[in-house]
Amino acid sequence: xSHRGMEGSAVLxxxxxxxAVPLQHTRGSSMQTRLTKRxxxxxxxxxxGRAIAMLCAAMLIILVLSISYFIASKGxxxxxxxxxxxxxxxxxxxxxxxGEPAAFxxxxxxxxxxxxxxxxxxxxxxxGIGAAIxxxxxxxxxxxxxLKPVIELLVGIPSVVYGYVGLTLLVPFIREQFExxxxxxxxxxxxxxxxxxxxxxxxxxxxxxxxxxxxxNASLALGATRWQTIWHVVLHSALPGxxxxxxxxxxxxxxxxxAVQMVIGNTTKLPExxxxxxxxxxxxxxxxxxxxxxxxxxxxxxxxxxxxxxxMSFAFILILRILGRRKWASR
Amino acid sequence: xxRFGKLFMALTFxxxxxxxxxxxxxxxxxxxxxxxxxxxPADQQAQPAATSGEPVTAVGSTALQPLVEQAAKDFMAxxxxxxxxxxxxxxxxxxxxxxxxxxxxxxxxxxxxEKDGIPANELVDHKVAVVGIVAAVSPKVGIDNLTKQQLxxxxxxxxxxxxxxxxxxxxxxxxxRPKSSGTRATFNKFALDGNQExxxxxxDSSGTVxxxxxxxxxxxGYLALSYIDDSVKALKLDGVEATPENIATNxxxxxxxxxxxxxxxxxxxxxxxxDYILSDEVQKKTVTDLGFLPITEMKVERxxxxxxxxx
Numbered sequence: 001x002s003h004r005g006m007e008g009s010a011v012l013x014x015x016x017x018x019x020a021v022p023l024q025h026t027r028g029s030s031m032q033t034r035l036t037k038r039x040x041x042x043x044x045x046x047x048x049g050r051a052i053a054m055l056c057a058a059m060l061i062i063l064v065l066s067i068s069y070f071i072a073s074k075g076x077x078x079x080x081x082x083x084x085x086x087x088x089x090x091x092x093x094x095x096x097x098x099g100e101p102a103a104f105x106x107x108x109x110x111x112x113x114x115x116x117x118x119x120x121x122x123x124x125x126x127x128g129i130g131a132a133i134x135x136x137x138x139x140x141x142x143x144x145x146x147l148k149p150v151i152e153l154l155v156g157i158p159s160v161v162y163g164y165v166g167l168t169l170l171v172p173f174i175r176e177q178f179e180x181x182x183x184x185x186x187x188x189x190x191x192x193x194x195x196x197x198x199x200x201x202x203x204x205x206x207x208x209x210x211x212x213x214x215x216x217n218a219s220l221a222l223g224a225t226r227w228q229t230i231w232h233v234v235l236h237s238a239l240p241g242x243x244x245x246x247x248x249x250x251x252x253x254x255x256x257x258x259a260v261q262m263v264i265g266n267t268t269k270l271p272e273x274x275x276x277x278x279x280x281x282x283x284x285x286x287x288x289x290x291x292x293x294x295x296x297x298x299x300x301x302x303x304x305x306x307x308x309x310x311x312m313s314f315a316f317i318l319i320l321r322i323l324g325r326r327k328w329a330s331r
Numbered sequence: 332x333x334r335f336g337k338l339f340m341a342l343t344f345x346x347x348x349x350x351x352x353x354x355x356x357x358x359x360x361x362x363x364x365x366x367x368x369x370x371x372p373a374d375q376q377a378q379p380a381a382t383s384g385e386p387v388t389a390v391g392s393t394a395l396q397p398l399v400e401q402a403a404k405d406f407m408a409x410x411x412x413x414x415x416x417x418x419x420x421x422x423x424x425x426x427x428x429x430x431x432x433x434x435x436x437x438x439x440x441x442x443x444x445e446k447d448g449i450p451a452n453e454l455v456d457h458k459v460a461v462v463g464i465v466a467a468v469s470p471k472v473g474i475d476n477l478t479k480q481q482l483x484x485x486x487x488x489x490x491x492x493x494x495x496x497x498x499x500x501x502x503x504x505x506x507x508r509p510k511s512s513g514t515r516a517t518f519n520k521f522a523l524d525g526n527q528e529x530x531x532x533x534x535d536s537s538g539t540v541x542x543x544x545x546x547x548x549x550x551x552g553y554l555a556l557s558y559i560d561d562s563v564k565a566l567k568l569d570g571v572e573a574t575p576e577n578i579a580t581n582x583x584x585x586x587x588x589x590x591x592x593x594x595x596x597x598x599x600x601x602x603x604x605x606d607y608i609l610s611d612e613v614q615k616k617t618v619t620d621l622g623f624l625p626i627t628e629m630k631v632e633r634x635x636x637x638x639x640x641x642x
Contacts, residue, residue, distance in 0.1 A: 097510070261534075266533035287535045289421070290421020294448070
């Protein structure tokens, strides 16, 4: 590859240099030739480098587009091929794809996904942002040396381990505390909260660190206490960043499958409280995908659930983009 | 530029590896439709006369997977040239893949005829083992037998407390399998006579189901016999225990075949492997060791509709 590039540039340089030769026979001309040659060489390298970078980018875009197309074509078959109405699919509460008559209501799954995600965010957001404040404002030395690595360690734990710990410790704990089954929205929310805590903490810490030191100094100079500075000045200006952190965490929680599936019980009945078991879109897919036959209405319905997940992740990204723009506007 | 050179080398290498995988399948027509397995054992080069070199993929049922894996390991140890890849994925995946030709063998817990969307007439059934399925409760419930009617009433949600069937005063918690599961289909058909189960906790993996039954007071679910241990109590049905003898004569009716489907009659390595699984060596040892019942011991035969006939 490198040889071809050099040959090409040499040829180019030679062609370009030719008309210059008869006009000038000075030392300068040979110098010029050498310089152009070098420039051409670098130019060719740039072109090739850019081409490869663009190829990689194009491949990524093609990949994303083809995955979206694949999921959409499979997922939409439920409505166009199997004739399930969109309204029945989204709002129906009975899930019995192999029953007589078959029912494709995925509302319990959608509700379950939202409930555990929101619960996880409600639990993890104050904890994560609090830890971020501690790490950046209150005790940076301890925060950077100990807290940050510990939190990053949490990211590395596989989700099945979180699920198994949840199943072994959390579910029996909830069962004994509240005298219920134990498999519940609460258990799912708690496990997810732990899983998204590192995301929220590190992104929020970055946002808080990015707040200009001048703002803190000005606030303190005006006689504000440290707490007032943190609460009214630092957190206020880091708010879009903190919201980004929470949305990123929610996006992760929404898509998590394995850990949640182990602790929520997977019933398709609508829950009456957060202590009742529930299903999520992801657990519905993982529990059934392997057992269904490709092309059957059951299998297509699972793809439609995957399509909902995909659309939700698009929505989360959209929210993140809007939040990102707001950050610039507020400065 | 150097870096691009390396990238190029990596791509060339990857292409070479893929091409190398491709040359493996040459001889028989059955080999042409295979998915190329991602990783192939590199240490098998000899080509004995009994088997051809094409890799065989067996995909599907996770319940059957341990048996097929063990048999494949023993088979490859005996036949140095044979390559058998065993993968899970579920009975539905196994049937879909063998029907589409993506896998050589599709492992399934249920008859192909029982799943819509599978061209069952194109597939050849090889029943390799039998698995007994029992209702299991936590030992604290304090019962060891249920009549079929009691079992149906429990699973349809009519009976809600164990004291109604002579057990401890405990609320009943159902542990189901997903609606698409083969184990659930078998249990529903032969233990519940097709009555629709009430909603309960749903888990797919047998290990998780056993853990939940063992730890949740008043939980009841169903497990393959091979998963029964001291932490859970297997229930008799109408006073009949799920022993190999009772299952062989259909006295205990809740059992299912483990199927290995091929598209058309198997050839080459696939045929040799299926013959090996049905040999006494595997049936008498591996099958029993892993908690299945040898197909050779069955005194009755059951068809896809559930009709029983004596062998």
